Amino acid sequence: xxxxxxxxxxxxxxxxxxxxxxxxxxxxxxxxxxxxxxxxxxxxxxxxxxxxxxxxxxxxxxxxxxxxxxxxxxxxxxxxxxxxxxxxxxxxxxxxxxxxxxxxxxxxxxxxxxxxxxxxxxxxxxxxxxxxxxxxxxxxxxxxxxxxxxxxxxxxxxxxxxxxxxxxxxxxxxxxxxxxxxxxxxxxxxxxxxxxxxxxxxxxxxxxxxxxxxxxxxxxxxxxxxxxxxxxxxxxxxxxxxxxxxxxxxxxxxxxxxxxxxxxxxxxxxxxxxxxxxxxxxxxxxxxxxxxxxxxxxxxxxxxxxxxxxxxxxxxxxxxxx
Ligand SMILES: Nc1ncnc2c1ncn2[C@@H]1O[C@H](COP(=O)(O)OP(=O)(O)OP(=O)(O)O)[C@@H](O)[C@H]1O
Ligand SMILES: [Mg+2]
Numbered sequence: 540x541x542x543x544x545x546x547x548x549x550x551x552x553x554x555x556x557x558x559x560x561x562x563x564x565x566x567x568x569x570x571x572x573x574x575x576x577x578x579x580x581x582x583x584x585x586x587x588x589x590x591x592x593x594x595x596x597x598x599x600x601x602x603x604x605x606x607x608x609x610x611x612x613x614x615x616x617x618x619x620x621x622x623x624x625x626x627x628x629x630x631x632x633x634x635x636x637x638x639x640x641x642x643x644x645x646x647x648x649x650x651x652x653x654x655x656x657x658x659x660x661x662x663x664x665x666x667x668x669x670x671x672x673x674x675x676x677x678x679x680x681x682x683x684x685x686x687x688x689x690x691x692x693x694x695x696x697x698x699x700x701x702x703x704x705x706x707x708x709x710x711x712x713x714x715x716x717x718x719x720x721x722x723x724x725x726x727x728x729x730x731x732x733x734x735x736x737x738x739x740x741x742x743x744x745x746x747x748x749x750x751x752x753x754x755x756x757x758x759x760x761x762x763x764x765x766x767x768x769x770x771x772x773x774x775x776x777x778x779x780x781x782x783x784x785x786x787x788x789x790x791x792x793x794x795x796x797x798x799x800x801x802x803x804x805x806x807x808x809x810x811x812x813x814x815x816x817x818x819x820x821x822x823x824x825x826x827x828x829x830x831x832x833x834x835x836x837x838x839x840x841x842x843x844x845x846x847x848x849x850x851x852x853x854x855x856x857x858x859x860x861x
Contacts, residue, residue: 555604
């Protein structure tokens, strides 16, 4: 990797963090993970209880990276056409005109994705995969920067349509946003006095774009140059295969997980301004890559085992290359 590229990348990422840090207090891991998903051209699930700044994070990232932002609230009556768009007959011109849906954007926040029925979810997932949508047989391309952040609320499962395993697999990561520390929560309370709307927060703290339109694609290209030793590729394959053998796990991760480990560990290395991957990069991204791709055995769940613990067990069981 050319040194100047790496320096440029380091600078972009540091400045992006700086801008996002103007509005988001703490949540450093979530910010890193979101940046990795963006930089690798993938999509991410975000999980966290209400009010931990999921929406604000995506908005702030969009603003800092010079990308357009849209949000769709998924509801039980949301139809595929509500997100993709419809051809509407225009009487004056005597022809059909496409009214583009909210999916025609760059960063899309799909809020509470598990509240919409399967056909609406699949319209979104298809668009994620192909970066295009089909409306009345015409195919329309989406922006190359089209990135979906889908939220799921972990506590309300009633009246929802959990994403099928095959669809969760399409997301690079599940990013968990936890409660802030006491210190952060106090800082937050003081800072947010009298101002709560995300737009207002972004304005007040003047989040500035770090990249101009089109620049994100160039930044993404730089990641391709991060090298991975063959032993580390085997290490990733071993980790994924071990999820299929571990006793606590009923369904292990599929082959997309290996690809996800590869992509994201390279981006993780680049975030640390390194042009080669280490085992620690792999370990750092493995939970976010694997936790949403495995299903625990009912017995393990009854015993109170979490997916996080199962992934930790898998990682312990795989020999780390030297
Ligand atoms: N870590 C944080 N840094 C900065 N502001 C925060 C943080 N956590 C919460 N907030 C504040 O909480 C408000 C709510 O955040 P936001 O709407 O992004 O939450 P959310 O996770 O999307 O919630 P919901 O699940 O209800 O949609 C923000 O406007 C902000 O004022
Ligand atoms: Mg929200």
